[in-house]
Amino acid sequence: MAVAARRERERTARREAILDAAQELIAEQGYHGTRMDTVADAAELSKGTLYLYFENKDALCAAVATRLIDKLLPILERSVENTPTGLSACESLLRRYCEFTEENPHHFRFALEWLGTGERMDDSTEAFQAYRGRVGRMLLLVVAALERGQADGSVRADVDPLHQAVQLWTSFLGVILVALNKESIAQRIPAPVDLEQLVPLHLDAMVRALSSGETS
Amino acid sequence: MAVAARRERERTARREAILDAAQELIAEQGYHGTRMDTVADAAELSKGTLYLYFENKDALCAAVATRLIDKLLPILERSVENTPTGLSACESLLRRYCEFTEENPHHFRFALEWLGTGERMDDSTEAFQAYRGRVGRMLLLVVAALERGQADGSVRADVDPLHQAVQLWTSFLGVILVALNKESIAQRIPAPVDLEQLVPLHLDAMVRALSSGETS
DNA sequence: GTCAGTGACTGACTACGGGTCAGTTGCGGG
DNA sequence: CCCGCAACTGACCCGTAGTCAGTCACTGAC
Numbered sequence: 182m183a184v185a186a187r188r189e190r191e192r193t194a195r196r197e198a199i200l201d202a203a204q205e206l207i208a209e210q211g212y213h214g215t216r217m218d219t220v221a222d223a224a225e226l227s228k229g230t231l232y233l234y235f236e237n238k239d240a241l242c243a244a245v246a247t248r249l250i251d252k253l254l255p256i257l258e259r260s261v262e263n264t265p266t267g268l269s270a271c272e273s274l275l276r277r278y279c280e281f282t283e284e285n286p287h288h289f290r291f292a293l294e295w296l297g298t299g300e301r302m303d304d305s306t307e308a309f310q311a312y313r314g315r316v317g318r319m320l321l322l323v324v325a326a327l328e329r330g331q332a333d334g335s336v337r338a339d340v341d342p343l344h345q346a347v348q349l350w351t352s353f354l355g356v357i358l359v360a361l362n363k364e365s366i367a368q369r370i371p372a373p374v375d376l377e378q379l380v381p382l383h384l385d386a387m388v389r390a391l392s393s394g395e396t397s
Numbered sequence: 398m399a400v401a402a403r404r405e406r407e408r409t410a411r412r413e414a415i416l417d418a419a420q421e422l423i424a425e426q427g428y429h430g431t432r433m434d435t436v437a438d439a440a441e442l443s444k445g446t447l448y449l450y451f452e453n454k455d456a457l458c459a460a461v462a463t464r465l466i467d468k469l470l471p472i473l474e475r476s477v478e479n480t481p482t483g484l485s486a487c488e489s490l491l492r493r494y495c496e497f498t499e500e501n502p503h504h505f506r507f508a509l510e511w512l513g514t515g516e517r518m519d520d521s522t523e524a525f526q527a528y529r530g531r532v533g534r535m536l537l538l539v540v541a542a543l544e545r546g547q548a549d550g551s552v553r554a555d556v557d558p559l560h561q562a563v564q565l566w567t568s569f570l571g572v573i574l575v576a577l578n579k580e581s582i583a584q585r586i587p588a589p590v591d592l593e594q595l596v597p598l599h600l601d602a603m604v605r606a607l608s609s610g611e612t613s
Numbered sequence: 614g615t616c617a618g619t620g621a622c623t624g625a626c627t628a629c630g631g632g633t634c635a636g637t638t639g640c641g642g643g
Numbered sequence: 644c645c646c647g648c649a650a651c652t653g654a655c656c657c658g659t660a661g662t663c664a665g666t667c668a669c670t671g672a673c
Contacts, residue, residue, distance in 0.1 A: 184640090184641070184642090188649080188650095191650095192650090195650095216629095216630065216631090217630075217631060217632080218630075218631090226651075226652090227651065227652045227653060228631090228632085228652090228653075229632090229633075229634080229651070229652060229653070230650075230651055230652075232631095232632070232633080233649095233650075233651075237631080237632075238630095238631065238632090290513060293513060293574075294513075296574060296575060296578065296582065297506060297509060297510075297574050297578070313585045314587075316585070317585070317586060317587035317588075318587075320586065320587075321587070321588075324588075343588055343590060344590060344591065344594055344595075344598060345598065347575075347586070347590055347592070347595060348572065348595055348598045348599050348602060351571045351572045351574070351575040351595065351599075352568045352569075352571055352572050352599055352602075353568075353571060354570065354571025354572075354574065354575070355567045355568055355569060355570025355571035355572070355573075355574070356564070356567045356568050356570075356571070357571075358509075358512060358513050358567070358570065358571070359512060359563075359567040359570070362512065362513070366512065369529045369532070369533070370533060370536065370563070371530075371533035371534075371536075371537070372533075372537075372540075372559055374559060374560060374563055375560070376563070378560055379560075379563060379564055379567065382560060382561065382564045383564050383567075383568055385606075386564060386568075386602075386603065386606035386607075387602065387606070389605065389606040390601075390602035390603070390605040390606045391602075400669090400670070400671090404620080404621095407621095408621090411621095432658090432659065432660090433659075433660065433661080434659080434660095442622075442623090443622065443623045443624060444623090444624080444660090444661085445622070445623055445624070445661090445662075445663080446621075446622055446623075448660095448661070448662080449620095449621075449622075453660080453661075454660070454661090
Protein backbone atom coordinates (compact mmCIF):
# COMPACT_ATOMS: atom_id res chain seq x y z
CA MET A 182 0.00 0.00 0.00
CA ALA A 183 1.61 3.22 -1.14
CA VAL A 184 -1.18 5.04 0.61
CA ALA A 185 -0.01 3.94 4.05
CA ALA A 186 3.50 5.15 3.30
CA ARG A 187 2.22 8.52 2.17
CA ARG A 188 0.01 8.78 5.24
CA GLU A 189 3.01 8.06 7.40
CA ARG A 190 5.03 10.77 5.64
CA GLU A 191 2.22 13.25 6.01
CA ARG A 192 1.92 12.42 9.66
CA THR A 193 5.57 13.05 10.42
CA ALA A 194 5.46 16.22 8.30
CA ARG A 195 2.54 17.51 10.33
CA ARG A 196 4.34 16.61 13.53
CA GLU A 197 7.34 18.60 12.36
CA ALA A 198 5.09 21.53 11.45
CA ILE A 199 3.67 21.54 14.96
CA LEU A 200 7.18 21.41 16.39
CA ASP A 201 8.22 24.33 14.17
CA ALA A 202 5.32 26.42 15.39
CA ALA A 203 5.91 25.46 19.01
CA GLN A 204 9.64 26.10 18.82
CA GLU A 205 9.16 29.59 17.47
CA LEU A 206 6.56 30.47 20.07
CA ILE A 207 8.62 29.06 22.92
CA ALA A 208 11.63 31.03 21.71
CA GLU A 209 9.53 34.20 21.74
CA GLN A 210 7.36 33.77 24.78
CA GLY A 211 9.01 31.06 26.83
CA TYR A 212 7.64 27.76 27.97
CA HIS A 213 5.05 29.16 30.33
CA GLY A 214 4.08 32.01 28.08
CA THR A 215 3.25 29.61 25.28
CA ARG A 216 -0.40 28.51 25.14
CA MET A 217 -1.56 25.35 23.48
CA ASP A 218 -4.27 27.40 21.74
CA THR A 219 -1.60 29.67 20.31
CA VAL A 220 0.49 26.75 19.08
CA ALA A 221 -2.61 25.30 17.44
CA ASP A 222 -3.36 28.61 15.74
CA ALA A 223 0.21 28.97 14.51
CA ALA A 224 0.18 25.43 13.14
CA GLU A 225 -3.24 26.10 11.55
CA LEU A 226 -4.83 23.28 13.49
CA SER A 227 -7.31 22.99 16.30
CA LYS A 228 -6.12 22.39 19.80
CA GLY A 229 -7.53 18.89 19.90
CA THR A 230 -5.31 17.88 17.02
CA LEU A 231 -2.18 18.76 18.94
CA TYR A 232 -3.14 16.09 21.41
CA LEU A 233 -3.24 13.51 18.62
CA TYR A 234 0.46 14.15 18.07
CA PHE A 235 1.66 14.87 21.61
CA GLU A 236 0.40 13.51 24.89
CA ASN A 237 0.48 16.88 26.58
CA LYS A 238 2.22 20.23 26.67
CA ASP A 239 5.26 18.88 28.49
CA ALA A 240 5.76 16.16 25.90
CA LEU A 241 5.47 18.70 23.08
CA CYS A 242 8.11 20.87 24.71
CA ALA A 243 10.35 17.89 25.35
CA ALA A 244 10.13 17.06 21.66
CA VAL A 245 11.15 20.63 20.79
CA ALA A 246 14.05 20.37 23.21
CA THR A 247 15.13 17.04 21.76
CA ARG A 248 15.24 18.49 18.25
CA LEU A 249 17.38 21.36 19.52
CA ILE A 250 19.84 19.09 21.29
CA ASP A 251 20.14 17.06 18.13
CA LYS A 252 21.57 20.17 16.52
CA LEU A 253 23.89 20.77 19.45
CA LEU A 254 25.36 17.29 19.77
CA PRO A 255 27.35 17.32 16.49
CA ILE A 256 28.63 20.80 17.35
CA LEU A 257 29.91 19.49 20.66
CA GLU A 258 31.43 16.44 19.04
CA ARG A 259 33.22 18.58 16.50
CA SER A 260 34.43 21.00 19.16
CA VAL A 261 36.58 18.39 20.90
CA GLU A 262 38.44 17.52 17.72
CA ASN A 263 41.76 19.28 17.43
CA THR A 264 41.91 20.18 21.09
CA PRO A 265 45.44 19.78 22.43
CA THR A 266 44.54 18.18 25.77
CA GLY A 267 41.65 16.46 27.50
CA LEU A 268 41.31 19.43 29.83
CA SER A 269 40.97 21.85 26.94
CA ALA A 270 38.46 19.50 25.30
CA CYS A 271 36.41 19.64 28.46
CA GLU A 272 36.62 23.41 28.54
CA SER A 273 35.60 23.58 24.91
CA LEU A 274 32.52 21.41 25.52
CA LEU A 275 31.34 23.56 28.38
CA ARG A 276 31.97 26.77 26.50
CA ARG A 277 29.96 25.55 23.52
CA TYR A 278 27.16 24.49 25.78
CA CYS A 279 27.04 27.96 27.31
CA GLU A 280 26.92 29.55 23.89
CA PHE A 281 24.08 27.26 22.94
CA THR A 282 22.04 28.24 25.98
CA GLU A 283 22.52 31.89 25.19
CA GLU A 284 21.07 31.32 21.74
CA ASN A 285 18.27 29.15 23.09
CA PRO A 286 17.54 30.43 26.56
CA HIS A 287 14.04 29.03 26.76
CA HIS A 288 15.21 25.57 25.96
CA PHE A 289 17.57 25.80 28.90
CA ARG A 290 14.85 27.05 31.21
CA PHE A 291 12.71 24.13 30.18
CA ALA A 292 15.50 21.69 30.98
CA LEU A 293 16.01 23.28 34.35
CA GLU A 294 12.35 23.16 35.16
CA TRP A 295 12.33 19.50 34.34
CA LEU A 296 15.27 18.87 36.63
CA GLY A 297 13.95 21.01 39.41
CA THR A 298 10.43 19.91 39.58
CA GLY A 299 10.22 16.35 38.47
CA GLU A 300 7.07 16.07 40.51
CA ARG A 301 4.94 18.42 38.58
CA MET A 302 6.15 17.68 35.09
CA ASP A 303 4.94 14.53 33.48
CA ASP A 304 8.17 13.01 32.20
CA SER A 305 6.87 9.51 31.73
CA THR A 306 6.12 10.14 28.07
CA GLU A 307 8.06 8.81 25.14
CA ALA A 308 9.16 12.31 24.20
CA PHE A 309 10.98 12.56 27.51
CA GLN A 310 12.70 9.21 27.06
CA ALA A 311 14.26 10.62 23.90
CA TYR A 312 15.21 13.81 25.68
CA ARG A 313 16.87 11.97 28.55
CA GLY A 314 18.90 9.93 26.10
CA ARG A 315 20.30 13.09 24.51
CA VAL A 316 21.20 14.61 27.85
CA GLY A 317 22.99 11.40 28.76
CA ARG A 318 25.00 11.54 25.56
CA MET A 319 26.11 15.08 26.29
CA LEU A 320 27.25 14.02 29.71
CA LEU A 321 29.24 11.13 28.30
CA LEU A 322 31.14 13.54 26.06
CA VAL A 323 32.39 15.30 29.18
CA VAL A 324 33.27 11.98 30.80
CA ALA A 325 35.30 11.02 27.73
CA ALA A 326 37.11 14.36 27.74
CA LEU A 327 38.04 13.92 31.40
CA GLU A 328 39.32 10.41 30.79
CA ARG A 329 41.39 11.68 27.92
CA GLY A 330 42.71 14.39 30.19
CA GLN A 331 43.78 11.86 32.77
CA ALA A 332 45.49 9.82 30.09
CA ASP A 333 47.44 12.83 28.79
CA GLY A 334 48.14 14.16 32.26
CA SER A 335 46.26 17.47 31.95
CA VAL A 336 43.54 16.44 34.42
CA ARG A 337 44.13 15.45 38.04
CA ALA A 338 44.51 11.69 38.32
CA ASP A 339 42.50 11.42 41.53
CA VAL A 340 39.11 12.47 40.17
CA ASP A 341 36.44 10.03 39.11
CA PRO A 342 35.54 11.10 35.55
CA LEU A 343 31.85 10.27 35.75
CA HIS A 344 31.17 11.96 39.06
CA GLN A 345 33.31 14.92 38.16
CA ALA A 346 31.45 15.30 34.88
CA VAL A 347 28.17 15.44 36.77
CA GLN A 348 29.63 17.99 39.15
CA LEU A 349 30.85 20.09 36.25
CA TRP A 350 27.58 19.94 34.40
CA THR A 351 25.38 20.72 37.36
CA SER A 352 27.62 23.54 38.56
CA PHE A 353 27.03 25.26 35.24
CA LEU A 354 23.28 25.07 35.58
CA GLY A 355 23.03 27.77 38.23
CA VAL A 356 25.66 29.92 36.62
CA ILE A 357 23.94 29.85 33.26
CA LEU A 358 20.57 30.46 34.84
CA VAL A 359 21.78 33.64 36.46
CA ALA A 360 23.70 34.71 33.35
CA LEU A 361 20.52 34.40 31.30
CA ASN A 362 18.70 36.75 33.64
CA LYS A 363 21.61 39.08 34.19
CA GLU A 364 19.68 42.28 33.59
CA SER A 365 17.05 41.69 36.21
CA ILE A 366 19.31 39.91 38.69
CA ALA A 367 22.02 42.57 38.63
CA GLN A 368 19.50 45.02 40.06
CA ARG A 369 18.69 42.68 42.91
CA ILE A 370 22.24 42.52 44.19
CA PRO A 371 23.23 45.22 46.66
CA ALA A 372 26.45 46.05 44.81
CA PRO A 373 27.43 46.78 41.21
CA VAL A 374 28.12 43.42 39.56
CA ASP A 375 29.07 42.71 35.98
CA LEU A 376 27.32 39.41 35.33
CA GLU A 377 28.83 39.26 31.85
CA GLN A 378 31.96 37.90 33.56
CA LEU A 379 30.12 35.18 35.40
CA VAL A 380 30.39 32.32 32.90
CA PRO A 381 34.08 32.92 32.04
CA LEU A 382 34.86 33.25 35.73
CA HIS A 383 33.20 29.95 36.49
CA LEU A 384 34.87 28.25 33.56
CA ASP A 385 38.22 29.48 34.82
CA ALA A 386 37.49 28.22 38.32
CA MET A 387 36.52 24.79 37.07
CA VAL A 388 39.63 24.47 34.92
CA ARG A 389 41.77 25.40 37.92
CA ALA A 390 40.01 22.80 40.04
CA LEU A 391 40.52 20.05 37.48
CA SER A 392 43.99 20.89 36.31
CA SER A 393 46.80 18.57 37.33
CA GLY A 394 49.06 21.59 37.57
CA GLU A 395 51.33 20.29 34.88
CA THR A 396 51.91 22.49 31.87
CA SER A 397 51.74 20.09 28.98
CA MET B 398 -5.90 55.04 71.09
CA ALA B 399 -5.12 51.71 72.68
CA VAL B 400 -7.57 50.13 70.27
CA ALA B 401 -5.39 50.91 67.28
CA ALA B 402 -2.40 49.31 68.96
CA ARG B 403 -4.35 46.17 69.76
CA ARG B 404 -5.70 46.04 66.20
CA GLU B 405 -2.16 46.30 64.91
CA ARG B 406 -1.01 43.45 67.17
CA GLU B 407 -3.92 41.30 66.10
CA ARG B 408 -3.17 42.01 62.48
CA THR B 409 0.45 40.96 62.70
CA ALA B 410 -0.55 37.91 64.73
CA ARG B 411 -2.99 36.87 62.02
CA ARG B 412 -0.35 37.48 59.39
CA GLU B 413 2.02 35.20 61.28
CA ALA B 414 -0.71 32.57 61.60
CA ILE B 415 -1.19 32.62 57.83
CA LEU B 416 2.56 32.31 57.34
CA ASP B 417 2.67 29.36 59.75
CA ALA B 418 -0.04 27.58 57.82
CA ALA B 419 1.54 28.38 54.47
CA GLN B 420 5.00 27.33 55.58
CA GLU B 421 3.82 23.95 56.76
CA LEU B 422 1.86 23.30 53.57
CA ILE B 423 4.72 24.42 51.35
CA ALA B 424 7.09 22.16 53.25
CA GLU B 425 4.73 19.23 52.67
CA GLN B 426 3.45 19.83 49.19
CA GLY B 427 5.84 22.29 47.63
CA TYR B 428 5.17 25.71 46.20
CA HIS B 429 3.12 24.54 43.26
CA GLY B 430 1.31 21.85 45.17
CA THR B 431 0.08 24.39 47.70
CA ARG B 432 -3.34 25.89 46.94
CA MET B 433 -4.53 29.19 48.26
CA ASP B 434 -7.79 27.50 49.27
CA THR B 435 -5.84 24.98 51.33
CA VAL B 436 -3.82 27.69 53.04
CA ALA B 437 -7.05 29.52 53.84
CA ASP B 438 -8.56 26.34 55.30
CA ALA B 439 -5.48 25.63 57.39
CA ALA B 440 -5.47 29.19 58.71
CA GLU B 441 -9.22 28.94 59.36
CA LEU B 442 -9.96 31.86 57.10
CA SER B 443 -11.59 32.36 53.76
CA LYS B 444 -9.48 32.74 50.67
CA GLY B 445 -10.45 36.36 50.22
CA THR B 446 -8.92 37.18 53.59
CA LEU B 447 -5.52 35.92 52.50
CA TYR B 448 -5.53 38.61 49.86
CA LEU B 449 -6.04 41.25 52.54
CA TYR B 450 -2.69 40.23 54.02
CA PHE B 451 -0.72 39.29 50.90
CA GLU B 452 -0.97 40.70 47.41
CA ASN B 453 -0.83 37.30 45.78
CA LYS B 454 0.48 33.78 46.13
CA ASP B 455 4.02 34.74 45.13
CA ALA B 456 4.15 37.44 47.78
CA LEU B 457 2.88 35.03 50.42
CA CYS B 458 5.60 32.55 49.51
CA ALA B 459 8.23 35.26 49.47
CA ALA B 460 7.19 36.17 52.99
CA VAL B 461 7.55 32.54 54.06
CA ALA B 462 10.98 32.42 52.45
CA THR B 463 12.03 35.64 54.15
CA ARG B 464 11.10 34.28 57.55
CA LEU B 465 13.15 31.17 56.85
CA ILE B 466 16.21 33.11 55.76
CA ASP B 467 15.93 35.17 58.90
CA LYS B 468 16.57 31.96 60.80
CA LEU B 469 19.47 31.04 58.53
CA LEU B 470 21.36 34.33 58.64
CA PRO B 471 22.44 34.15 62.29
CA ILE B 472 23.51 30.54 61.75
CA LEU B 473 25.71 31.64 58.88
CA GLU B 474 27.11 34.53 60.85
CA ARG B 475 27.97 32.25 63.73
CA SER B 476 29.52 29.67 61.44
CA VAL B 477 32.31 31.98 60.33
CA GLU B 478 33.39 32.69 63.87
CA ASN B 479 36.34 30.61 64.97
CA THR B 480 37.29 29.63 61.43
CA PRO B 481 41.08 29.62 61.03
CA THR B 482 41.21 31.24 57.58
CA GLY B 483 39.05 33.24 55.21
CA LEU B 484 38.99 30.30 52.84
CA SER B 485 37.67 27.97 55.52
CA ALA B 486 35.11 30.60 56.53
CA CYS B 487 33.92 30.65 52.96
CA GLU B 488 33.71 26.89 52.87
CA SER B 489 31.81 26.88 56.12
CA LEU B 490 29.24 29.37 54.79
CA LEU B 491 28.58 27.32 51.69
CA ARG B 492 28.35 24.09 53.64
CA ARG B 493 25.81 25.55 56.03
CA TYR B 494 23.79 26.88 53.16
CA CYS B 495 23.68 23.42 51.61
CA GLU B 496 22.55 21.92 54.88
CA PHE B 497 19.83 24.51 55.12
CA THR B 498 18.51 23.72 51.66
CA GLU B 499 18.39 20.05 52.50
CA GLU B 500 16.20 20.82 55.48
CA ASN B 501 14.08 23.27 53.52
CA PRO B 502 14.08 22.01 49.95
CA HIS B 503 10.92 23.77 48.93
CA HIS B 504 12.24 27.09 50.01
CA PHE B 505 15.20 26.56 47.74
CA ARG B 506 13.01 25.56 44.81
CA PHE B 507 11.01 28.70 45.31
CA ALA B 508 14.16 30.82 45.27
CA LEU B 509 15.34 29.12 42.12
CA GLU B 510 12.03 29.63 40.42
CA TRP B 511 12.19 33.28 41.25
CA LEU B 512 15.67 33.58 39.78
CA GLY B 513 14.88 31.54 36.73
CA THR B 514 11.64 33.01 35.68
CA GLY B 515 11.49 36.59 36.73
CA GLU B 516 8.98 37.12 33.97
CA ARG B 517 6.24 35.01 35.31
CA MET B 518 6.63 35.71 38.99
CA ASP B 519 5.42 39.02 40.26
CA ASP B 520 8.38 40.20 42.32
CA SER B 521 7.40 43.84 42.48
CA THR B 522 5.68 43.36 45.82
CA GLU B 523 6.95 44.53 49.17
CA ALA B 524 7.41 40.95 50.32
CA PHE B 525 9.96 40.44 47.57
CA GLN B 526 11.86 43.59 48.48
CA ALA B 527 12.43 42.09 51.91
CA TYR B 528 13.44 38.77 50.40
CA ARG B 529 15.94 40.38 48.07
CA GLY B 530 17.51 42.23 50.95
CA ARG B 531 18.12 38.97 52.82
CA VAL B 532 19.66 37.30 49.79
CA GLY B 533 21.95 40.28 49.39
CA ARG B 534 23.05 39.99 52.99
CA MET B 535 23.94 36.33 52.53
CA LEU B 536 26.02 37.22 49.51
CA LEU B 537 27.89 39.89 51.42
CA LEU B 538 28.89 37.32 54.03
CA VAL B 539 30.69 35.39 51.31
CA VAL B 540 32.31 38.57 50.00
CA ALA B 541 33.59 39.35 53.48
CA ALA B 542 34.98 35.83 53.88
CA LEU B 543 36.83 36.09 50.57
CA GLU B 544 38.29 39.47 51.53
CA ARG B 545 39.43 38.02 54.81
CA GLY B 546 40.98 35.13 52.90
CA GLN B 547 42.92 37.49 50.70
CA ALA B 548 44.16 39.37 53.74
CA ASP B 549 45.35 36.19 55.47
CA GLY B 550 46.74 34.73 52.26
CA SER B 551 44.49 31.69 52.04
CA VAL B 552 42.61 32.96 48.98
CA ARG B 553 44.20 33.83 45.65
CA ALA B 554 45.03 37.51 45.53
CA ASP B 555 43.93 37.98 41.93
CA VAL B 556 40.21 37.32 42.38
CA ASP B 557 37.64 40.05 42.78
CA PRO B 558 35.77 39.13 45.99
CA LEU B 559 32.36 40.37 44.89
CA HIS B 560 32.35 38.71 41.50
CA GLN B 561 33.87 35.55 42.86
CA ALA B 562 31.21 35.42 45.56
CA VAL B 563 28.51 35.63 42.91
CA GLN B 564 30.25 32.89 40.94
CA LEU B 565 30.46 30.70 44.03
CA TRP B 566 26.87 31.22 44.99
CA THR B 567 25.42 30.65 41.58
CA SER B 568 27.56 27.59 40.93
CA PHE B 569 25.96 25.99 43.96
CA LEU B 570 22.45 26.56 42.70
CA GLY B 571 22.55 23.87 40.04
CA VAL B 572 24.47 21.47 42.23
CA ILE B 573 21.98 21.78 45.06
CA LEU B 574 19.06 21.51 42.70
CA VAL B 575 20.30 18.19 41.38
CA ALA B 576 21.25 16.98 44.84
CA LEU B 577 17.71 17.66 46.05
CA ASN B 578 16.31 15.48 43.30
CA LYS B 579 18.98 12.86 43.45
CA GLU B 580 16.64 9.88 43.51
CA SER B 581 14.82 10.71 40.31
CA ILE B 582 17.80 12.20 38.50
CA ALA B 583 20.12 9.28 39.19
CA GLN B 584 17.78 7.09 37.15
CA ARG B 585 17.96 9.46 34.22
CA ILE B 586 21.70 9.22 33.86
CA PRO B 587 22.98 6.40 31.68
CA ALA B 588 25.54 5.26 34.28
CA PRO B 589 25.52 4.48 37.98
CA VAL B 590 26.12 7.75 39.80
CA ASP B 591 26.21 8.42 43.50
CA LEU B 592 24.72 11.88 43.76
CA GLU B 593 25.33 11.92 47.49
CA GLN B 594 28.90 12.91 46.65
CA LEU B 595 27.89 15.80 44.46
CA VAL B 596 27.83 18.63 46.97
CA PRO B 597 31.11 17.66 48.72
CA LEU B 598 32.73 17.19 45.33
CA HIS B 599 31.69 20.63 44.23
CA LEU B 600 32.75 22.18 47.51
CA ASP B 601 36.14 20.58 47.10
CA ALA B 602 36.46 21.85 43.54
CA MET B 603 35.59 25.39 44.56
CA VAL B 604 38.09 25.40 47.41
CA ARG B 605 40.79 24.20 45.04
CA ALA B 606 39.91 26.95 42.58
CA LEU B 607 40.06 29.66 45.22
CA SER B 608 43.04 28.47 47.20
CA SER B 609 46.24 30.44 46.95
CA GLY B 610 48.13 27.18 47.22
CA GLU B 611 49.81 28.26 50.41
CA THR B 612 49.39 26.05 53.43
CA SER B 613 48.85 28.51 56.23
C1' DG C 614 -28.62 53.51 74.82
C1' DT C 615 -28.31 53.94 70.01
C1' DC C 616 -26.56 54.21 65.70
C1' DA C 617 -23.43 55.50 61.95
C1' DG C 618 -18.81 54.49 60.66
C1' DT C 619 -14.95 51.37 60.10
C1' DG C 620 -12.21 47.48 59.38
C1' DA C 621 -12.15 42.40 59.14
C1' DC C 622 -13.93 38.85 56.85
C1' DT C 623 -16.72 35.94 53.56
C1' DG C 624 -17.76 33.00 49.56
C1' DA C 625 -19.81 33.07 45.22
C1' DC C 626 -18.00 34.57 41.15
C1' DT C 627 -14.78 35.42 36.95
C1' DA C 628 -10.85 34.51 34.01
C1' DC C 629 -7.95 31.60 32.05
C1' DG C 630 -5.49 27.68 30.34
C1' DG C 631 -4.69 22.58 29.91
C1' DG C 632 -6.96 18.73 28.46
C1' DT C 633 -11.25 15.83 26.46
C1' DC C 634 -14.52 13.83 23.42
C1' DA C 635 -18.67 13.36 20.57
C1' DG C 636 -19.27 14.58 16.17
C1' DT C 637 -17.77 15.98 11.21
C1' DT C 638 -15.15 15.54 7.11
C1' DG C 639 -13.03 13.45 3.29
C1' DC C 640 -10.28 9.90 1.21
C1' DG C 641 -9.66 5.09 -0.48
C1' DG C 642 -10.99 0.45 -1.28
C1' DG C 643 -14.63 -2.75 -2.30
C1' DC D 644 -21.91 4.41 -4.71
C1' DC D 645 -21.15 3.75 -0.10
C1' DC D 646 -18.77 1.93 3.99
C1' DG D 647 -14.92 2.36 7.09
C1' DC D 648 -11.34 4.69 8.94
C1' DA D 649 -8.18 8.18 10.08
C1' DA D 650 -7.60 13.06 10.67
C1' DC D 651 -9.50 16.72 12.49
C1' DT D 652 -12.67 20.05 15.00
C1' DG D 653 -14.27 23.14 18.65
C1' DA D 654 -17.44 23.35 22.27
C1' DC D 655 -16.93 21.83 26.61
C1' DC D 656 -14.98 20.42 31.36
C1' DC D 657 -12.17 21.27 35.33
C1' DG D 658 -8.95 23.18 38.54
C1' DT D 659 -7.09 27.25 40.54
C1' DA D 660 -5.59 32.24 41.17
C1' DG D 661 -7.63 36.29 42.05
C1' DT D 662 -12.01 39.72 42.82
C1' DC D 663 -15.66 42.13 44.92
C1' DA D 664 -20.23 43.20 46.70
C1' DG D 665 -22.09 42.22 50.82
C1' DT D 666 -22.14 40.83 56.02
C1' DC D 667 -20.70 41.21 60.63
C1' DA D 668 -18.78 42.94 64.95
C1' DC D 669 -16.89 46.37 67.33
C1' DT D 670 -16.12 51.36 68.45
C1' DG D 671 -16.83 55.89 69.82
C1' DA D 672 -19.66 60.10 69.26
C1' DC D 673 -23.88 62.00 70.71
